[in-house]
Amino acid sequence: MRFTTLFSALCVFAGVVSASTPKVSPEVMKIADSINQNNCYGAPIPPWEVGCSPGWYYGRPEYRPLGLPCLVDGIDGLLCFVLRLIGLDICPHVAPPIPPTVPVGSTTPTPPPPPKGYSFDFNNLTCAAEVWPPQLYLTYGIVESIEGCANMCDSIPHCAFANCYHDVNAGTGKNNTNKFTCALFTVVLTAKNATNCGGQQQKSLPAGTTYITDSCGLVKDGVPST
Template sequence: MRFSTLLSAFVVVATGTTGVSAANFSTETIATAAALNPGNFYGAPIRPWNVGHTPGWYYGNGKAPIGIFSILDSVFCGLLDILPFFHCPKAPHNPHPYTRAFSNLNCGCEDASYLTYGLVEVVEDCQAMCESISGCIFYNTYHDVYAKGYPQFTCTLYKKVLTIGSASYCGGQHQPDGSINHIINSEGYYKSSPTA
């Protein structure tokens, strides 16, 4: 409770330069925005290959998935712009070139260099997310079939270049409806000129 009060005060102070008003956001929305930080893996502390995982955010122009609290739309991004942890993707002035490491696999990556994961509509949106997260140099997209019923791509970000050898998460998690998920259309991309 105290954290939310302090964060609300911060937001009120910060509105002078951005024009965003704290009155537009509930305490819950502010707390959700504050959870998008590196210490919380940007809202996704449980990695997607572990049981109990939930995407930390949704970014795209499609219909936002039910149950995802951090929907990166223009209103929520206005709030994120005044917080120090996470900012929505913007077209970079000099985007990094990316090279495909692998494609069309039936397993996603697992690695200790995990940064966060969320959902996107198209692969290019995952690249935009990688560009917006400090330290991201590799992203992996795939369809997690049956996992929580999300039709979007899973977008997982990492802070080191991975290879096909890291693609070891093939699903196998039991779902509430009794089905077992599996992975399809897994692709991995790395920044051709990685930067710190």
Template sequence: MAHPAHQPLLMVALGWYYGNDPGSADGVAWLKDEALAQNPQALQCPDTTPTTTSVTHAKRSGIPTSTQSPSPSSTPTYSTVFSGLKGAIEASDYLTYGLVDTVADCETMCNTVVGCTFVNTYHDVNGKNGSPLLTCSLYSKSHTAAEAINTGGQTQPDGSTDFVTDSAGYTKST
């Protein structure tokens, strides 16, 4: 049997927080100033095909190291596609989501996820004391305002219904 440090680690993000206050992570992984700072290619999302991305543990740090090559060194820029909507993107090329403090934090996350070309930020208002954090959804293809059809509608534990505000979409270019 192989030593656990030499076993591949499959990274599938079910949610994360990339922001300045680790207390805001609310049970999901806090990534800022941790794994991504040490290894920006550590977070790999599944492809839209049923395959997984494999990473291996670094010998000393224990931080996952991608088996894929790093992205180009040029700094991507983002263009606003839409803003101020009351619906989030609903599309099959969805990669992952998390919580961020700013749009710039969401763009930084996209830059660390292989295949990410579009971000959708919005406030998902859940319950009476809505979070100031932005939901940051990442996609592998660009989208338009016409695809921002997810308006919420789920009943919350306190009996209220969640809804989406301030939805904005940004496409990446290098």
């Protein structure tokens, strides 16, 4: 049913634009059809459960992890355009922020302030947030910076809280990189919810290889605490 709706929308669009409009490939249509609220935007298994896998990437396109759809305009053959056409305006309307640079003589970047429109509920933990019931979880993906995670929270409907963290050896998009996992929720969580300390077996990895650093909780301004 959803694919039929997508195909119909594209047919209507094709009838009103010029021939110079780039064509949308079948592969892009398939990706767009697989990203929806019902399957947590491509990440139906939460990041604290066995077998989880991120659903998307938001960051500089040249650093996109292999196999993840890039939610940046102009990438993946008009993916963001197609998503908006079918009513899923989940690609941020701003360019991906560039990660902070490492100061001269330092080995780590200077801790940034919270992104505009957000405050830190917790910061610099070695465990990530979990939530119950699972319906309070929205989606998760890969970003390059904390600000990028906030941008995604702004774009996903009903997002009130974002947990941004490094999970080392976590599989798709994270191996041997400094990218962040960005998990989004409908309610505000606290440090008491940070009970995912790694070690779960992910796809194609042996158990006990993951661990978590730099976990922070971002509360959207104006959202009441639970």
